[in-house]
Amino acid sequence: MEEDFTGGAIHSQPARRQWSVEPPFDQRVRQLVQDWNGTDSPELIEEMIVTALKLARDGTSVADLKLINRSVKEMRYAAKVFAPFRHLRKVVIFGSARTPANSPQYKLAENFAREIVAHNFMLITGGGDGIMGAAQKGAGRAHSFALNIRLPTEQRANRIIEGDPKLITLNYFFTRKLNFVKEAHAFVLFPGGFGTLDEAFEVLTLMQTGKTRIIPVVLLDQRRGNYWETWMKFVTRRLLKFGFISKEDLCLFKIMHHGAEAVEEILHFYRVYHSARWVGERFVIRLNRSLPQKAIAGLNKQFADLLRRGAIVQGGALREEKNEPDIWHLPRLILTPYRDRFGRFRQLIDAIKDSIPN
Numbered sequence: 001m002e003e004d005f006t007g008g009a010i011h012s013q014p015a016r017r018q019w020s021v022e023p024p025f026d027q028r029v030r031q032l033v034q035d036w037n038g039t040d041s042p043e044l045i046e047e048m049i050v051t052a053l054k055l056a057r058d059g060t061s062v063a064d065l066k067l068i069n070r071s072v073k074e075m076r077y078a079a080k081v082f083a084p085f086r087h088l089r090k091v092v093i094f095g096s097a098r099t100p101a102n103s104p105q106y107k108l109a110e111n112f113a114r115e116i117v118a119h120n121f122m123l124i125t126g127g128g129d130g131i132m133g134a135a136q137k138g139a140g141r142a143h144s145f146a147l148n149i150r151l152p153t154e155q156r157a158n159r160i161i162e163g164d165p166k167l168i169t170l171n172y173f174f175t176r177k178l179n180f181v182k183e184a185h186a187f188v189l190f191p192g193g194f195g196t197l198d199e200a201f202e203v204l205t206l207m208q209t210g211k212t213r214i215i216p217v218v219l220l221d222q223r224r225g226n227y228w229e230t231w232m233k234f235v236t237r238r239l240l241k242f243g244f245i246s247k248e249d250l251c252l253f254k255i256m257h258h259g260a261e262a263v264e265e266i267l268h269f270y271r272v273y274h275s276a277r278w279v280g281e282r283f284v285i286r287l288n289r290s291l292p293q294k295a296i297a298g299l300n301k302q303f304a305d306l307l308r309r310g311a312i313v314q315g316g317a318l319r320e321e322k323n324e325p326d327i328w329h330l331p332r333l334i335l336t337p338y339r340d341r342f343g344r345f346r347q348l349i350d351a352i353k354d355s356i357p358n
Helices: 023-036 042-057 062-085 104-117 131-139 173-183 194-208 227-240 247-252 259-272 293-302 342-354
Strands: 090-094 122-125 144-149 167-170 186-189 217-220 254-256 273-279 282-287 307-315 332-337
Touching (some): 131 144, 194 342, 227 247, 227 254, 259 273
Parallel strands (some): 090 186, 186 217
16 A cells, blocks of 8 residues: 555645746657666656756756756665565654663663564664664564664664664655655654654644644653653743643653553554544545544534534545545545644544444
8 A cells, every 4th residue: 555644735736747948858758768678657657757857957066966866766775675664664763863772761672662563563763872773673674674874974764773784874854864764654652862852843843834744653762761751841831821832732642651541542542543634625534434423523522622523423435535546445434534633533443443342
């Protein structure tokens, strides 16, 4: 299954677009792609070639050309590595590269990773030592990906993933972050420094603004640890108090202190809920099983404030979802909600999964 991490924004883009460099060149571009004969979407390859030609016409500086070229190459290679594993869900783990091997957090990361891969998930880390190395030690090489970053000092691939074809080394943080978000079906964050907090706020910002799909975000610490509680005090006493975020935004993540609890959070999230996407103004929630009418009535009552018009109804796939044939058979909940309350969306997903007893 080819998933759209934006929740439909990519799938909804038209495949055929109007482009032109100059009439003599247009046919040459089309012929080149046709001769290559290696894609089901020739129009998109044509458009990328045209974009490259326009860079030359624009007089783009050498520095910008190098940046754009390398960015595209990094995204292409990462897509190639992940492609054979598209059918498997993946958990992204963030945390400090400096966490020592004898710390409780290290052992927590190792044990969590071992347990989550036992439930048929794969693992993605930043490829370094500390929490990242602990997680890949627990998951094992066969179940691990790493998105490493080239740095002058500190960052190197840990011994578990070093030399593995699923180790991807990137030059830019932004291509690294994009791949983390694109491939994730859950995020688990351990205590860390600037990088970990940057990743935490990046993920929450993307979910808060609807730029990526709603998935589990677990902030995990050792028993009796207070790292995330201290962070939470800043979030509530400053960001929430001053009106920079809403109370609903706090529903986008959960703080936990037990690895088994984090595993259960992820498994329970996907027990009934499968995925979701936008189709125009409608939000389509794909389910692993149908809901009883009583549960749907309860959702309509509980989430009436989220609906811009109409009601939450259960049905089948929409015509616009034909580009996702692997999940065409799944039942759907379809609604027309306000598009600026994504914390409330997370509450809706929680209510859906809790509406059917285990």
